[in-house]
Amino acid sequence: MNSPVNTGAPVIALRNLARSFEQGGVRIDVLRGVNLEIGQGEIVALLGPSGSGKSTLLQAVGLLEGGFSGQIELAGTQAGELNAADRTTLRREHLGFVYQFHHLLPDFNARENVVLPQLLLDVPRKDAEIRAEELLGALGLEHRFDHRPSQLSGGEQQRVAVARALANKPQLVLADEPTGNLDEKTADRVLDEFLDLVRGQGSSALVATHNERMAARMDRVVRLHEGRIS
Numbered sequence: 001m002n003s004p005v006n007t008g009a010p011v012i013a014l015r016n017l018a019r020s021f022e023q024g025g026v027r028i029d030v031l032r033g034v035n036l037e038i039g040q041g042e043i044v045a046l047l048g049p050s051g052s053g054k055s056t057l058l059q060a061v062g063l064l065e066g067g068f069s070g071q072i073e074l075a076g077t078q079a080g081e082l083n084a085a086d087r088t089t090l091r092r093e094h095l096g097f098v099y100q101f102h103h104l105l106p107d108f109n110a111r112e113n114v115v116l117p118q119l120l121l122d123v124p125r126k127d128a129e130i131r132a133e134e135l136l137g138a139l140g141l142e143h144r145f146d147h148r149p150s151q152l153s154g155g156e157q158q159r160v161a162v163a164r165a166l167a168n169k170p171q172l173v174l175a176d177e178p179t180g181n182l183d184e185k186t187a188d189r190v191l192d193e194f195l196d197l198v199r200g201q202g203s204s205a206l207v208a209t210h211n212e213r214m215a216a217r218m219d220r221v222v223r224l225h226e227g228r229i230s
């Protein structure tokens with residue numbers, strides 16, 4: 001699958017997305033028919049209080065978990081109609097992920113953590129290293145290429161995670177409280193750098209947060225309330 005040309009179609013379209021969980025014999029309807037479209041290059045904040053289902057929604061869009069009903073169309077492809085292998089390919093080619101905790105590979109240095117997802121798409125190693133150093137450099141980490149995650153500060157770790165998420169120029173970046181683990185000043189800076197890079201490469205993003213101030217810095221804010229988006 002190659003990256004589709006920008007046709008003006010949404011990068012992602014969710015239709016009537018629903019997810020329930022059973023807990024101790026009780027059914028909780030977390031998502032009750034979510035409809036959402038995100039355009040090319042659009043950065044959308046997904047705002048909602050703790051427990052409102054933001055992570056559940058991002059997991060669905062990330063094509064990592066089953067158990068959902070409704071439709072997810074990513075880059076013009078109906079994800080629900082794909083087998084597991086094609087879904088993995090779709091995810092690797094079009095999605096990037098940033099979580100609250102960095103989830104970097106502890107035994108690999110910063111450069112390697114950003115190189116690895118590119119190798120999965122058969123990017124030649126040399127090109128992948130150039131791209132990794134370019135991204136890490138743009139995030140102010142030019143002196144940290146050879147550092148492992150444990151040798152980096154929290155803000156630096158999260159910057160490497162941002163570089164890793166953007167390495168393959170995904171059409172859509174999914175970020176779940178990407179700065180939630182950082183102090184306010186560092187969080188502001190990392191969010192600015194993240195938004196600049198996403199905008200600079202023309203990707204779209206869906207960023208879950210419960211922070212109104214952060215949400216206000218994005219192009220559009222959608223609210224998750226009682227399992228639906230308003």
Ligand SMILES: Nc1ncnc2c1ncn2[C@@H]1O[C@H](COP(=O)(O)OP(=O)(O)OP(=O)(O)O)[C@@H](O)[C@H]1O
Pocket residue numbers: 021022023028030048049050051052053054055056057210
């Ligand atoms: N695997 C699961 N099994 C049972 N219940 C679950 C599961 N995953 C999530 N839930 C429930 O779904 C609801 C939404 O959880 P979710 O993590 O999506 O919320 P959130 O808005 O991301 O919250 P936070 O901001 O605290 O991360 C919660 O009530 C949670 O307990």
